[in-house]
Amino acid sequence: MTQGGNDTQTDPPRIAVDEGRVVLSGDLLIDGVAALSCDVDTAQGVDIKQVGRMDTAGAWFVLDLAGRIGGQGGTVPITGASDVQQLLLDTVSANMPGGDVPQAKRQSIADVIEGVGQSVHGSWRLVIEVTGFLGQVMAALATLVIHPRRLRLTSLVHHMQEVGLKAVPIVTLMAFLIGVVLAFQGSVQLRQFGAEVFVVDLIAIAVLRELGILLTAIIIAGRSGSAFTAAIGSMKMREEVDAMRTLGLDPVQILVVPRVLALIITLPILGLIADVSGLVGGAMMSWIELGVSPSVFQSRLVANINLWQFSVGIIKAPFFALIIGVIGCYEGLKVGGNAESLGRLTSTSVVVSIFLVIVADAMFSIFFALVGV
Known part of the structure; x- marks a missing residue:
């Protein structure tokens, strides 16, 4: 009974720096990750092997931490994740702003020529439409001459x-x-x-x-x-x-x-x-x-x-x-x-x-x- 009660208790999340890595432990849940803070300027990676339970907020915290450590160079490696945790990290990463966004497709010469052709075609259609509208206006003005x-x-x-x-x-x-x-x-x-x-x-x-x-x-x-x-x-x-x-x-x-x-x-x-x-x-x-x-x-x-x-x-x-x-x-x-x-x-x-x-x-x-x- 006591063991079952202990299984449902939350293990507070902890953060530390060990041998150039940020080590996370405990349960990374929404109630506890907001209070975590540590000097990570000299860190080279994130280790979550000792993490127990992790929800979406915890996964976001791990990814954001890896991004802050990497700075302009991108995210640093995240090690020690179980299969379930890795799946959650991949899902959250794909839905973060700028996360896993495919790079812009390079335009080939054919794409450039196609774009120019579409612009010319659109301009030509606009000229035709405006000319037709001008004809309607001139016809209406001519009608006024006949019927003032x-x-x-x-x-x-x-x-x-x-x-x-x-x-x-x-x-x-x-x-x-x-x-x-x-x-x-x-x-x-x-x-x-x-x-x-x-x-x-x-x-x-x-x-x-x-x-x-x-x-x-x-x-x-x-x-x-x-x-x-x-x-x-x-x-x-x-x-x-x-x-x-x-x-x-x-x-x-x-x-x-x-x-x-x-x-x-x-x-x-x-x-x-x-x-x-x-x-x-x-x-x-x-x-x-x-x-x-x-x-x-x-x-x-x-x-x-x-x-x-x-x-x-x-x-x-x-x-x-x-x-x-x-x-x-x-x-x-x-x-x-x-x-x-x-x-x-x-x-x-x-x-x-x-x-x-x-x-x-x-x-x-x-x-x-x-x-x-």
Whole structure:
């Protein structure tokens, strides 16, 4: 009776260092392993031959101890385990974070080529889908020309206020600072040659042809394009878009067209505001840094900059607006039923819009150079 009672008693776990090995003894159970501690800096292995019973917590303690002793070099040997104990150690090791994780498979040349092919195929499918969506938008816009009463005027005015009027402060400040920077940097270089007056030409051409409308489009892509994706994506998550289709309403006509039209109308106006603000900033810095008075700045601007310099920038605006609006709404309609897809596609909308705007600007620059404008 006494022997049976002794069989069920727990033998407290003990830890010691003997001849460079950490020796564990007793029962390694969840109730006792937390209190074990020992200086194991000089140890070279773990011996559990004297361990009696061991549960999952005890096995984890042994494996963690071996890992701490091994440091960056991996785990040290664990000796003295019975078959049952070794099986438990292997099971716990396989389920520990980073335990027995197979090494990453080395990619062969064929794998790399396959990955490139899949990326190209995915990009091509995206181009086809966006082109098809652009066709739907253009068809909806053509329908408005035939049936003007289908235009949702209230929605159009609302979006013009959101993407146009409310964007005026940030566009104005951005363009003003760009003009200041151009004048300051240009003056540093032109002063070396005594050609300070040519800073007027530098500012006018850079702002009117390129930077004014390009940076405005980038700001609108980050501000309004992402807002389009988030708004339409939220409606998609709440199944409002599906409800529209069930009622026989066209989401492109109701959700996309007013937003795209609002951008097409307001972006040239914002571009004009950016041009004026950029010239004002450049004129102010030229006066401060170079002593070019506003009257001299104005006279040189009128004498050397023709209308085409301004028109080249404004001509780009509707195309940039179409890119931003179509991409923003397209990504919004792709949103699934979770918030993760909404955030991911909102970021994608901004990145793709800015990329395509820059590509379009480069193509316009090449075209105008070829025709001599």
